[in-house]
Amino acid sequence: MISDIRLRYLYESAKLETMRAASDALDVATSSVSRQIAELEKELGIALIERGRRRIRLTEAGEAAFLYYRDKISHEEAFLSRIDELKNMRSGDIYLAMGAAFISSQFSEMLREFMEKYPNIHVHILTDTTAALLRRVREDEAHVGVVFAMPKDPKIRARMTVAQPLKVVINGRHRLARKSRLGLAELTNENIGLPEEGFRIRQIIHQAEQEQDVFLKAAMTTNSLDLLVDFVSSGRGISILPELVVQRGLLSGELRAVATDSPILNATETYLITRLGRQLPIAAHRLSLSIAAYLKNAMQALSP
Amino acid sequence: MISDIRLRYLYESAKLETMRAASDALDVATSSVSRQIAELEKELGIALIERGRRRIRLTEAGEAAFLYYRDKISHEEAFLSRIDELKNMRSGDIYLAMGAAFISSQFSEMLREFMEKYPNIHVHILTDTTAALLRRVREDEAHVGVVFAMPKDPKIRARMTVAQPLKVVINGRHRLARKSRLGLAELTNENIGLPEEGFRIRQIIHQAEQEQDVFLKAAMTTNSLDLLVDFVSSGRGISILPELVVQRGLLSGELRAVATDSPILNATETYLITRLGRQLPIAAHRLSLSIAAYLKNAMQALSP
DNA sequence: AATTTTATTGCTTTATAAGCAAATTAGTCT
DNA sequence: AGACTAATTTGCTTATAAAGCAATAAAATT
Numbered sequence: 001m002i003s004d005i006r007l008r009y010l011y012e013s014a015k016l017e018t019m020r021a022a023s024d025a026l027d028v029a030t031s032s033v034s035r036q037i038a039e040l041e042k043e044l045g046i047a048l049i050e051r052g053r054r055r056i057r058l059t060e061a062g063e064a065a066f067l068y069y070r071d072k073i074s075h076e077e078a079f080l081s082r083i084d085e086l087k088n089m090r091s092g093d094i095y096l097a098m099g100a101a102f103i104s105s106q107f108s109e110m111l112r113e114f115m116e117k118y119p120n121i122h123v124h125i126l127t128d129t130t131a132a133l134l135r136r137v138r139e140d141e142a143h144v145g146v147v148f149a150m151p152k153d154p155k156i157r158a159r160m161t162v163a164q165p166l167k168v169v170i171n172g173r174h175r176l177a178r179k180s181r182l183g184l185a186e187l188t189n190e191n192i193g194l195p196e197e198g199f200r201i202r203q204i205i206h207q208a209e210q211e212q213d214v215f216l217k218a219a220m221t222t223n224s225l226d227l228l229v230d231f232v233s234s235g236r237g238i239s240i241l242p243e244l245v246v247q248r249g250l251l252s253g254e255l256r257a258v259a260t261d262s263p264i265l266n267a268t269e270t271y272l273i274t275r276l277g278r279q280l281p282i283a284a285h286r287l288s289l290s291i292a293a294y295l296k297n298a299m300q301a302l303s304p
Numbered sequence: 305m306i307s308d309i310r311l312r313y314l315y316e317s318a319k320l321e322t323m324r325a326a327s328d329a330l331d332v333a334t335s336s337v338s339r340q341i342a343e344l345e346k347e348l349g350i351a352l353i354e355r356g357r358r359r360i361r362l363t364e365a366g367e368a369a370f371l372y373y374r375d376k377i378s379h380e381e382a383f384l385s386r387i388d389e390l391k392n393m394r395s396g397d398i399y400l401a402m403g404a405a406f407i408s409s410q411f412s413e414m415l416r417e418f419m420e421k422y423p424n425i426h427v428h429i430l431t432d433t434t435a436a437l438l439r440r441v442r443e444d445e446a447h448v449g450v451v452f453a454m455p456k457d458p459k460i461r462a463r464m465t466v467a468q469p470l471k472v473v474i475n476g477r478h479r480l481a482r483k484s485r486l487g488l489a490e491l492t493n494e495n496i497g498l499p500e501e502g503f504r505i506r507q508i509i510h511q512a513e514q515e516q517d518v519f520l521k522a523a524m525t526t527n528s529l530d531l532l533v534d535f536v537s538s539g540r541g542i543s544i545l546p547e548l549v550v551q552r553g554l555l556s557g558e559l560r561a562v563a564t565d566s567p568i569l570n571a572t573e574t575y576l577i578t579r580l581g582r583q584l585p586i587a588a589h590r591l592s593l594s595i596a597a598y599l600k601n602a603m604q605a606l607s608p
Numbered sequence: 609a610a611t612t613t614t615a616t617t618g619c620t621t622t623a624t625a626a627g628c629a630a631a632t633t634a635g636t637c638t
Numbered sequence: 639a640g641a642c643t644a645a646t647t648t649g650c651t652t653a654t655a656a657a658g659c660a661a662t663a664a665a666a667t668t
Contacts (some may be wrong), residue, residue, distance in 0.1 A: 001309075002384075003308075003655095008305070020613075029657060030614080031659080032657050034614095036656080044387050050583055051615090055614090057444065061387055061391075064383065064386045064387060068380075071379065075379070076372075079369070080306075083369075086365045086368065323645075324645060332625090335626080612665100612668090615665095616662080619660090620659085623657085624655075626651100626652080631647080631648075632646080633647085636642080636643075636644095
């Protein structure tokens with residue numbers, strides 16, 4: 001490996017024409033300059049400067065070394081500016097894994113603000129099943145995850161937790177809309193739309209059914225939460241969802257979310273997660289703060 | 305300036321996935337690897353690896369450093385191979401400044417052999433007046449010079465000197481050809497062809513004329529030595545030249561070179577010169593040896 | 609030829625990296 | 639969940655490389 005210092009001394013000496021000037025510019029003793037150049041020549045096994053002259057004159061090999069070092073500097077500069085970019089978040093990538101339940105226009109708005117603030121950060125958003133999201137976070141495929149009702153996982157750390165009860169979601173004009181609390185049993189004859197099996201929401205509803213020994217017959221199942229929202233909005237029936245999913249309808253008054261008497265449904269939470277022990281890049285850290293603030297505000301707005 | 309070692313340790317660690325393996329490969333203590341990487345992070349002000357893991361995982365910045373170092377290595381390799389080329393004379397340039405008198409087919413032959421041996425060395429040959437040749441050597445525009453009858457110059461070193469008397473050159477069938485020595489005065493009525501004023505040869509002839517108070521009237525002057533040789537060969541007249549110029553004709557017996565009684569003409573020499581104190585590149589040095597050998601052999605062949 | 613400027617060399621001091629051992633931490637295996 | 643294993647980190651010492659200083663040598667300038 002070729003010594004950086006030695007090349008640099010040669011370079012400066014050649015540029016300034018004397019070792020003396022180079023040693024001034026480099027703020028070291030001239031003897032060091034002389035010695036390092038001599039050392040470099042010994043290492044390379046070839047003369048770099050023409051000896052026995054006052055002014056430095058490079059040999060062909062010296063010329064080659066000079067050009068090599070000049071390129072080296074510019075590469076180093078490029079690298080350092082890349083580092084600087086990363087340090088100041090002027091570039092980089094954030095991988096965010098989140099449950100489909102959290103995709104909403106409000107969330108988009110928060111994201112838009114973030115991306116406006118850091119225009120060169122690329123935010124990658126992946127939605128998937130809860131299990132798959134957890135795997136992604138565990139394996140560092142995603143920096144941060146936002147998941148609903150996370151099962152225990154020793155390798156995952158919850159950076160933030162927000163209560164996110166599953167509630168009965170109803171059109172504002174629906175006959176059940178005036179209730180402030182509903183028993184699961186009251187829903188058995190309703191027209192219910194639910195997420196497919198495989199959705200974490202559905203699994204939890206199953207647990208609640210078992211808990212209370214109630215069986216809810218779904219009139220419709222889908223893997224599209226949007227479709228469910230539409231199902232409820234249009235007055236065709238009801239659903240059981242986290243409030244965030246119907247955030248917009250709730251805020252406009254079009255929809256209502258009524259809590260149930262099921263402890264299981266009421267205990268569910270949303271988690272902002274990272275892999276245990278993972279140190280986030282600054283950009284990802286900042287984004288996680290924005291998400292945390294967003295989740296907190298959104299829930300407060302919905303349940304005053 | 306970024307430390308080479310630190311980058312290297314990071315690079316190896318990332319490549320081999322653990323610092324342990326890297327320290328084995330690098331043959332240093334693991335603690336050194338750990339510390340140098342930590343140091344690099346401190347210098348750059350950004351994390352390069354994700355801490356608190358067994359296997360090395362690079363951050364984005366670490367990735368950037370990794371790629372940077374990889375490029376750096378390949379640049380270094382390219383540079384070293386260039387140096388190696390120069391060291392082994394597989395490339396390079398030699399600037400050779402020589403008097404027109406020395407251009408001959410024998411000289412070409414010597415040069416051809418040299419260039420065959422070192423096919424990637426580019427030999428640049430410049431001919432010029434003696435004064436200009438000296439300037440070129442003095443100013444390092446040429447590595448080596450071959451000049452005739454060099455005037456004193458404190459900055460020029462003669463690496464080799466060969467006696468090169470100016471002789472009267474005659475066609476073998478010429479009436480003067482049988483003489484073994486000629487007085488200058490005997491030439492005054494001959495048909496003489498001489499190099500132009502400005503040629504060193506001509507200057508020396510002038511000195512000899514003054515010395516003996518003889519005036520030689522040239523029937524023809526030219527700046528082409530070839531033309532002079534032709535002039536003599538064709539039997540149109542005689543000339544006064546260094547033997548080397550008519551080397552071929554002398555060896556074939558077509559021409560004869562007869563010494564004069566002028567001490568000045570007899571004392572002239574050919575010099576193989578370099579700038580005083582100049583250390584030649586290996587290639588140029590080798591060529592100078594070849595030239596020296598050539599000059600020596602050529603003169604011996606001519607004056608047994 | 610004398611003077612000034614520059615480069616080189618010998619020796620000492622300082623700074624940087626390496627080494628070793630102990631402590632800590634993360635991953636793995638019952 | 640706890641014990642074990644394999645890795646990293648940290649404190650301290652030793653070795654190595656570079657810097658500094660002073661004296662000497664060499665080259666350009668006057």
